[in-house]
Amino acid sequence: MHAYTGKILYVDLSTGASRVERFDETLAKEFIGGTGFGVKMLIDTLPPGIDAFDPRNPLIYAAGATTGSMLPCMASKFGVFAKSPATGLLGESYSTGQWGAELRMAGYDYLVITGKAKKPVYLWIDDNAVQLKSASHLWGKTTWEAEQMIRDELGDQNVRVSGIGQGGENLSRLACLINDHFRAAGRTGLGAVMGSKNLKAVALRGTQDVTIADPEGFMELCKELYERAKGPATAKYRTLGTPANMLTMDAQCCLPTRNYQGASFENVHKVSGEVLNEKYVTRIQGCSACPCRCEHIAKAKEGIHKGAVSRVEYEPLMAFGPYCGVDDMNAIIKALQYCNEFGVDAIGTGIVVGFAMECYEKGLIAIEDTGGLELRFGNADAMVEMVRKIAMREDVGDLMTEGVMRAAREIARGSDHFAMHIKGLELTGYDIRGLKTCALGYAVSRRGGDHQRHGSYSHDLSGKVDRYKAERGRGKLVMDDEDMYAVVDSLIICKFTRTIWRGYDEIAKAYSLVTGVPMTGEELRQAGERINNLARLFNIREGMTRKDDNLPPRVMKDPIPTGVAQGSVTTQEDLDIMLDGYYEARGWTNAGVPMPEKLAELNLSSYAALIGEEV
Amino acid sequence: MEFGRFSENQTLPLFEMKLQFFGGFGALAGRSEDIARLQTGATLFDLLQTLATRYGESFRAELLQSDGALRDDVMITVNGTIMNHAVAADKALHPNDTLALFPVFPGGG
Ligand code: SF4
Secondary structure (H helix, E strand, O other), X not given: OOOOXXXXXXXXXXXXXXXXXXXXXXXXXXXOOHHHHHHXXXXXXXXXXXXXXXXXXXXXXXXXXXXXXXXXXXXXXEEEEEEOOOOOOEEEEEEOOOHHHHHHHOOOOEEEEEOOOOOOXXXXXEOOEEEEEXXXXXXXXXXXXXXXXXXXXXXXXXXXXXXXXXXXXXXXXXXXXXXXXXXXXXXXXXXXXXXXXXXXXXXXXXXXXXXXXXXXXXXXXXXXXXXXXXXXXHHHHHOOOHHHHHHHHHHOOOOOEXXXXXXXXXXXXXXXXXXXXXXXXXXXXXXXXXXXXXXXXXXXXXXXXXXXXXXXXXXXXXXXXXXXXOOOHHHHHHHHXXXXXXXXXXXXXXXXXXXXXXXXXXXXXXXXXXXXXXXXXXXXHHHHHHHHHHHHOOOOHHHHOOOHHHHHHHHOOOHHHXXXXXXXXXXXXXXXXXXHHHHHHHXXXXXXXXXXXXXXXXHHHOOOOOOOOOOXXXXXXXXXXXXXXXXXXXXXXXXXXXXXXXXXXXXHHHHHHHHOOOOOHHHHHHHHHHHHHHHHHHHHHOOOOHHHOOOOHXXXXXXXXXXXXXXXXXXXXXHXXXXXXXXXXXXXXXXXXXXXXXXXXXXXXHHHHHHOOOO | OEOOOOOOOOOOOEEEEEEEEOOHHHHHHOOOEEEEEEEOOOEHHHHHHHHHHHOOHHHHHHXXXXXXXXXXXXXXXXXXXXXXXXXXXXXXXXXXXEEEEEEOOOOOX
């Protein structure tokens, strides 16, 4: 095999021991890398039913199949996996930047960290040398401070660091892993898994070559893809970037506003992608080997947050803007900087602050709980301060840092009605009351309330289907999207550049050119299906049932109040129609359990015992 | 600005409709709003082809594939209603209609 190193590095923090194991081409072909590797490793190594903070919960880093090569938009990404502290199910998140390529160049495809160190440590991987180093002096530092201190003490400014801030140390279920300053493996609380292990960071330096099976064919393909990646298919990412979605979503009443009380924002023009680029973006940069260069770095220009700096994408802009009723871009940038520094998920944290604001306005939490903050929608400075309190577990931040599902259980008094999560993971930036296909995608997403496992809003927004209508056929659409996304997240292709590819056959050809592993388009598609089925088995094993494929009560009962989608809800009946269609398309029972025949077809029969009692 | 299906019958009356450009479409057109004057009977297909010519190559590339078909990641609305790409071309346009073009972002951030 080429590109792959074929090596898995295991590190046990309890004993300090490390070892390397090899894997073969069968695993590579069946599970590809990234998501596929992560899911397979997790189900094979996690003892069933343990708590996410149990030292036996493995924290798994997985490079994509082509990470570290120069294949445009496929060279930089990596995934992180563990049992999620937020959902108790599959925890997975992806990041980009330079760290993933460095892992491969250090000689590993997987890194699996188990156990718990007695005192804070960081893991230092310098090609073949693997060491645990004291991190006592780094504990309590932000991700940015810790990264710089690690580089300084290792005497190498090119060391790449993926680590936690105070959020992870404080076991916030919103905690994430930050690398390269602005890049986050943001979702499902994986930073808290690292924190629970007394691990501050993983620092890497790799100097080994990534070999290519067919260099000539590969170079041809790279040239072609570079041209496409610089062309019209990705132009919008380079110009306004994803924040351009603000006006689009607003016009279509898909922009979650004030904790989903609305679906459009009266001051959206103050927080649009256009304003961001005109006034706040100071530079645009890119990830390893990517000609697209879409990272828009913005700087706060005035007021008490002047000088704050952050990468800004649509989702976090939505979360700290309309979702909190805030129209102050300077405060939004500051909130995002805090998320990066303290290491908390910028999407989830914004959703939690919006929830807390509604609780405050409804009198469910008081000013004594907030430490004196007038936590009303639109109070930009209170929002920024709440981010800090959430990361530090101060005042009501101590409760909110558990996420909206747990906070609502504690607050009770009807707050679960507007706790916007699925399976314990806060929703992202598409109001799914008027996007039925997307609503199904969210409901069945293996990691909880999320658009990134399916991208099914594209059917609704391109008018291919009636966005307001629930039909069984949406199940097949979502299934196909999920299987393609599982492939994309295994290779790992940056989703922003997904449109430069022309289907499974071309992707399979690229995979074979790079790795030398024969692959057809159909085999690749089936790998995506296999990965999603195995992920489902993992979630079933950890206690998930059909009733967890659900939507928040507000999505099902509170209609969109104004605008073109006025009156829209996605009811339980709508969801059931689409769920039945989805399970049928997947070859699962009506309870959402994969049938033995489906497992056999996907070469997963060895996991059939997991569904024994369910089918 | 005058758009519309070429017709030998130049006496067909003209009508006006409003254009709105979101995201990159606005930047490439150099404006976020415009007015189109169309001949009676003009369809959405006519209008989009003409827009693609009127605002230049980059605008065309943002809207259409190289074979002239609509790009999947473009959302088109007429009077706020999303147009199904499969049938949008034949949509008849009327006085005071509003057409809006939006980019849709796969991946989403
Ligand atoms: S498109 Fe953007 S996020 Fe994706 S690899 Fe390129 S620079 Fe990174």
